[in-house]
Amino acid sequence: MxxxxxxxxxxxxxxxxxxxxxxxxxxxxxxxxxxxxxxxxxxxxxxxxxxxxxxxxxxxxxxxxxxxxxxxxxxxxxxxxxxxxxxxxxxxxxxxxxxxxxxxxxxxxxxxxxxxLVCMGYSEADYGSDVASIKTRAVKDGDEWTINGSKMWTTMAHEARWLILLTRTDVDLPKHKGLTMFILPMDTPGITVDPVHTLGTERTNATYYDNVRVGDDAVLGGVNNGWRTMTSVLAFERGVMGGSNAAIPLLRHFHDWAQEIGIFDQPITRERMARAAIDMQVASLLTQRSAWIAASGGSPGLEGSMTKVFAAEAYQRISRWTQETAGPLGLLQFHESGAAGEGFVEYDARHSPVVTIYGGTTEINRNNIAERHLGLPKSR
Ligand SMILES: Cc1cc2nc3c(=O)[nH]c(=O)nc-3n(C[C@H](O)[C@H](O)[C@H](O)COP(=O)(O)OP(=O)(O)OC[C@H]3O[C@@H](n4cnc5c(N)ncnc54)[C@H](O)[C@@H]3O)c2cc1C
CATH class of the missing domain: 1.10.540.10 (Acyl-CoA dehydrogenase/oxidase, N-terminal domain)
Structure with missing residues (x-):
């Protein structure tokens, strides 16, 4: 190849x-x-x-x-x-x-x-992995839909012009089948946004929907077809558009810092850096496959899960050992004097666990691989 x-x-x-x-x-x-x-x-x-x-x-x-x-x-x-x-x-x-x-x-x-920008409103406070159980309701009312409910983790809601919103439109159908996705402007009356700050620095939001009214032109992908619309987004979200080589800036900063303080030539440092670089190369190749499939008109649902599991765990592993190696200096933040890797060591140790959660947790992606690739029975 x-x-x-x-x-x-x-x-x-x-x-x-x-x-x-x-x-x-x-x-x-x-x-x-x-x-x-x-x-x-x-x-x-x-x-x-x-x-x-x-x-x-x-x-x-x-x-x-x-x-x-x-x-x-x-x-x-x-x-x-x-x-x-x-x-x-x-x-x-x-x-x-x-x-x-x-x-x-x-x-x-x-x-x-x-x-x-666009933000994604599908997770709710009690429904992240089990997103098919969400409760936010959209009810047809004449020519319009009225939406009520709340979402959690609506990242970029404070910046976005558009929102995609997963709602329940039919309570009598099985949970995956009664869902509809809408796409609507964020300045539609009835939407409010509250900031949520996370361990990994990134700001996300809680969003609230109070009698939000939209027309049929806001339905994305068909009424009661929201599960398909959402899985199409997820297929692009996992391991396709970034998020899989996140340790590279860390390694660059760690490398310079290790040289500066004189530990770069130690065999343990070199071995760990080599292992980290190999992991990032593997993650890069996996991402090339997922991105290629997406850009060629395919849906890398499975390949993206494989990429995300490997890359997110590698990032977390690399962040841990850089912080262990740096000792107390790895706890200092950006702009603090003496911070290892100019503060990236501390930042990435906080940021890397978060990458194993958003876009579907590592466990959920493992389930996906187990069921769809290895043919193992469903765990739920
Ligand atoms: C920084 C950040 C940004 C985010 N941005 C967005 C966004 O823009 N839009 C959006 O809609 N959502 C967003 N999310 C939400 C994200 O998708 C959910 O956090 C994620 O799906 C996990 O859901 P949960 O937090 O409810 O955890 P839970 O689903 O409660 O999971 C808790 C634990 O149980 C495990 N678990 C749950 N079910 C299973 C199972 N069946 N088998 C094995 N283990 C299981 C999980 O792996 C996890 O370890 C974001 C989250 C974060 C942290």
Whole structure:
């Protein structure tokens, strides 16, 4: 198998690198860590203006399918705040796959220009892994739907222009079958947003829906077909658009710090760094497969689970040993004098466990692999 990139893809990568170098400045990275909002509007717009977001949207992309991986791999290696962008492109892919022509015309231009973000409202306080049991209700009322309920972990709700919202529309059907997904503007009356700050720095939100009224044009993917719409999003969310090489900025900072304090030449440090680099290379190859499938019109539901389990556990392993190696200096945060790896050691030790939770926990992804790949019986 030849994994080398073609000349066209290398040219694409160098354009992405220039945009990243221009827009992801140290101030932008600092802002991400200070505010907890993992988004950079200046980066999104620069990529959108040059057509790179349209090109990276699954189903819309006109370039080599590997470009989807190249884009997010470059953002990830740079430590860029790209979570908002990744979610926006996932939803753009699903609108393109399941949306009506009218929805595509109304919604997609704002996303692929880099102007608008989308947030995902499906988890609720009591229903994360068991999301099919959610309670937020949408009831048809004349020509409109009325939505009432609340969501937890609606990341980017405070920045997004659009929201995809998973609701229960039929209480008499089995739980997976009575769900409908809506896509609606975040400024629709009746929506409120409360901040939730997490261990891993990233800000997320609790969101509340009080008699929110929308028309049929907000239904995404068909009434009572919400499970399919949601699994289409999840297939793009796991191990496709970043999140799988997260230890690379950490390793870069740790490497420089280890040289500076004179432990880089110790065999234990070198061995651990080599193991970490190998893990990141494996994660990168797994991501290439998932991203390629997504960008070629497929749905990497299973491959994405494999990528996410391996990559998230590797990230956590690497973060743990860098912190163990750094000792007390690994507990110091950004801007504290003497902080190991300029504070990245401390940050990644907090951030890496969170990656094993969002987008489906490691246990849920293991279940997915066990059932769909190994043919083991259902655990639930
Ligand atoms: C930072 C962050 C951002 C997020 N962003 C979003 C977002 O934008 N939109 C959104 O809708 N959601 C979002 N989520 C929610 C995320 O998808 C859920 O947290 C996740 O699915 C787990 O659900 P839970 O938190 O309710 O945990 P639970 O489902 O209560 O799980 C608790 C534990 O039980 C285990 N467990 C549960 N069921 C099983 C089972 N069947 N087999 C084996 N083990 C099981 C889990 O693996 C976990 O270890 C985010 C979460 C975080 C932390």
């Amino acid at each position: 030849d994994f080398s990139l073609s000349d066209d893809v290398l040219a694409y990568r160098s354009k992405i690198r220039s945009i990243v170098a221009e827009t992801v400045t140290p101030d932008v990275i600092d802002r991400m860590h200070t505010t907890g909002t993992f988004d950079a509007p200046e980066l999104n717009r620069a990529l959108g203006t040059q057509g790179f977001l349209e090109r990276a949207t699954p189903g819309l992309g006109v370039g080599d399918p590997i470009e989807l991986w190249v884009l997010f791999n470059e953002l990830e290696k740079a430590g860029a705040p790209y979570d908002g962008l990744a979610v926006a492109l996932m939803i753009a892919g699903v609108v393109n796959l399941l949306g009506t022509d009218e929805q595509k015309e109304r919604i997609l231009p704002s996303i692929i220009s880099g102007e608008a």
